[in-house]
Amino acid sequence: MSIRRLPETLVNRIAAGEVVERPAAALKELVENAIDAGATRIAVRIAEGGISRLEVEDDGCGMTPADMALALERHATSKLPDDAIEDVTTLGFRGEALPSIASVARLTLESRVAGGEGWRLVVDNGVVVAEGPAALANGTRVVVEALFACVPARRKFLRSARSEYSACLDVVRRLAMARSDVGFTLEHDGRRVLDVQGEQDQLSRVAALTQRDLAANSIGVDLDRGDVHIGGVISLPTYNRGIADHQYLFVNGRPVKDRLLVGALRGAYADLLARDRHPVVALFLDVPGGEVDVNVHPAKTEVRFRDPQLIRGMIVGGLRRALDEHGFRSVQRPAEAALAAWQQEPLAPPAPTLFAAHLPYPHAPATHLFGGDGVSATQALLRDRVIEFAPPRDALPHDTLPMGRAETATAPVPQGDAHPLGIARGQIARTYIVAEAEDGLVIVDQHAAHERLVLEQLRRGMSGQAVPSQGLLLPEVVELDEPACDRLEAAAAQLAALGVELERFGPAAVMVRATPAMLGAIDCRELVTDIADDLAGYDAALGLNEKLELVAATMACHGSVRAGRTLSVAEMNALLRTMEVTPHSGQCNHGRPTWVKLAMDDVERLFGRK
Incomplete structure (x- = not known):
């Protein structure tokens, strides 16, 4: 087959395939042109995800009629002042963006320079069909309609209007983020979805x-x-x-x-x-x-x-x-949905079976005791004499009494700057520590918090400060498959720095001689099996040290204080003080918060005080 030159229309469509993959790609080129033109305000309007219509209007420098005609030619650009293509400082320099878009859509280009007259050019799938004066302010407006209407092979590969809109929104969002000095608006099907002002930090x-x-x-x-x-x-x-x-x-x-x-x-x-x-x-x-x-x-x-x-x-x-x-910091405010779950119940009248026998005059009517308004007077008396009216403890079955563990609130609340987690007041569900801080109520997940503290101590061991190990009275043999034993043997020296001392014990077993002292009594078989799985499961591109960083998280989980363990008040406070001086203690090894704070303003709002 002989070599031939391609027609101009086909060359433009090939270039369009490189630049204009979907509406979002065309929109990116147009918005970048607006930014490079020195615009301070860019308005974007799209319809049907940009498939039927894209419009970009800016207040940039604009173009003369001659420049507009030149801009629609291939490989023409104002973004390269010389031939040093590697020194481009604008968002782009490619000259085929506008002609490529115009070759696969109906493109209307309107522009005006300061002190000049507005001009309009209309190109329909590569053919200029109209031109003439246009009324607009200084700047440029580009409208792209019916993208790929004449290229059905390309149009059928477009996604749904919703997906294309999502891609267009992402393009505008990223460009708006890159230029905080430029104002952006985006409208989709007549609805404004994005509006940011210029000159923002x-x-x-x-x-x-x-x-x-x-x-x-x-x-x-x-x-x-x-x-x-x-x-x-x-x-x-x-x-x-x-x-x-x-x-x-x-x-x-x-x-x-x-x-x-x-x-x-x-x-x-x-x-x-x-x-x-x-x-x-x-x-x-x-x-x-x-x-x-x-x-x-x-x-x-x-x-x-x-x-x-x-x-x-x-x-x-x-x-x-x-x-x-900032490792101690965490997302301190509870989720709005969690706050909304708190219910403010109306105050119900006291149940006669509980309170009638303990009133000073059990057979007197309420209106006689408290005046004409029996209900409000009862509420007042309950407020003032709640302890006097409380039924004796032996009046209720023991299995219905509320149970809890709390410290007598006599210890002073520490200053917020020195101890932002406050002082422990009790434990809920043997899982959550409740502490009183200077500026609110703190709830700590004891398992997640201790897991992070153990991990940070293991990481210090990897950085040269060896983790103290505790020798086993009787070394334990753990049977694994041969590849797993090979991986453990290869990492034995690094694992020893983490406090795990093991050696090969035959082709399909390893002998564990010591474990990290901070982990306490643990199941050696389960720990070693998990370490072997982690060494095999992580990305092969990771180095051994990077893998061991991730293995340390598994070890920390084995040795942390479990949910369901009862802690003394001294242990709770020790955990809080350690968290305050440990990096990354605001989140567990899985990225969840280890503590949340309910500010006093939020507490007061829950009770209708604000």
């Missing part, structure tokens, strides 16, 4: 585009190493989501979805989150242009760093330090 913009309560449950990041800067906000480990779609990554102001950066985030939150939970992150990375290649993907959603290990090390180390500094 970074944290306010991120919170406005994700969730409002992120501001109270996040940590600011500000790191510099040479010419590389990392800024943004990261959520506390206890503030997490079930999917990774709430991780927003930017390189030199450009939204990206880069595997190196995602992997670094996972490393920073290792052993702070369960494997199926993900933090909420908005991370902005500024790198010199010569240190990053933004041209490795047609849509510029991926980048390549000259020194990837430097970037990964900065993210993992910097975020880890930030989390260490």
Whole structure:
């Protein structure tokens, strides 16, 4: 077959296949053009998820009629002042975005420069069908209609309008997050779904585009190493989501979805989150242009760093330090649904069988005793003389008496700055410690909290401070399959630093000679089996030390104070004091909070005092 030149219309459609995969891809190109034009306000309107209509209007510099005609030609751009393609500082430089979109849709382009006249161009699937004057303010308006209407092979692969709308919303959200100095609005089928004002600070913009309560449950990041800067906000480990779609990554102001950066985030939150939970992150990375290649993907959603290990090390180390500094923090406010579960019941009249025999005059009517208003007077007397009216303890069967464990509230409440978890007052359901703090009521999950404390002590053992071990009176032999024994034997030296001393005992068994003293009496067979499973189950790309970090979490779970164990008040307070000085004690090894605080204002609202 002989070689031939492709017709212009087919060339444009091929280019469109690289740039315009779906409505969200076209919308991304148009909004990026608006940002590069210096817009301070961008309005986006879409219909049917962008399949039938996309409209982007900005107040940027605008274009002259001659520039508009040139912009619809392939490989024409205003974003590269010279031939140094690696020094591009705008969101894009590709010149085929507008002609590619125009080749697969009906595109209306209207623009006006300051002091000039507005002009309008209409292109229908690659053919200019109309042009003339247009009435609009300074800036540009682009309307894309009937995308892929003449390319049914492409249109049938589009998803539902709801899915396409979700992708469009994500595009606008990420670009709006990257430029907090620009105002954005988004309307879908006539309904405004997004509206953020310009000139916002970074944290306010991120919170406005994700969730409002992120501001109270996040940590600011500000790191510099040479010419590389990392800024943004990261959520506390206890503030997490079930999917990774709430991780927003930017390189030199450009939204990206880069595997190196995602992997670094996972490393920073290792052993702070369960494997199926993900933090909420908005991370902005500024790198010199010569240190990053933004041209490795047609849509510029991926980048390549000259020194990837430097970037990964900065993210993992910097975020880890930030989390260490705020490790005691947790999502302190209980969920609104939990607060709503508290019921405010109306005060019922006292039951005659309980109180009648203990009234000063048991046979007198209430109206005679208390005046005309018997009910309100009864309430007043109950309020003033509740102890006098309480039935004697032997009047009720012992199995119906309320049971509880509490400390006499004579110990003073410690100052909030020194001891924010307060002082233990009791234990509920042999699982939750109730403490009184200076500014509210604290409830601690004893199992989750102690599990985190044990893990942090094991991690210190991995960093060189050997964990004290306790020798077994009789070494225990644990039988496993041969590959599991091989993995344990290979990790024996590192496990010894964690307090687990074992050695090979034949081809399919290991002998356990000592376990970490902090774990107390545990089932050696179960512990060693779980360690072997963890060494086999984690990603093969992880190094041995990284695997042992995750193994430590399993060991911590074996040795933590279990729910259902009765603690003395001294033990409760010891646990609270240790939590206050231990990094990451605000969340358990699976990312759930170890404690919550009910502020006094919330308590008073529950009782109608506010």
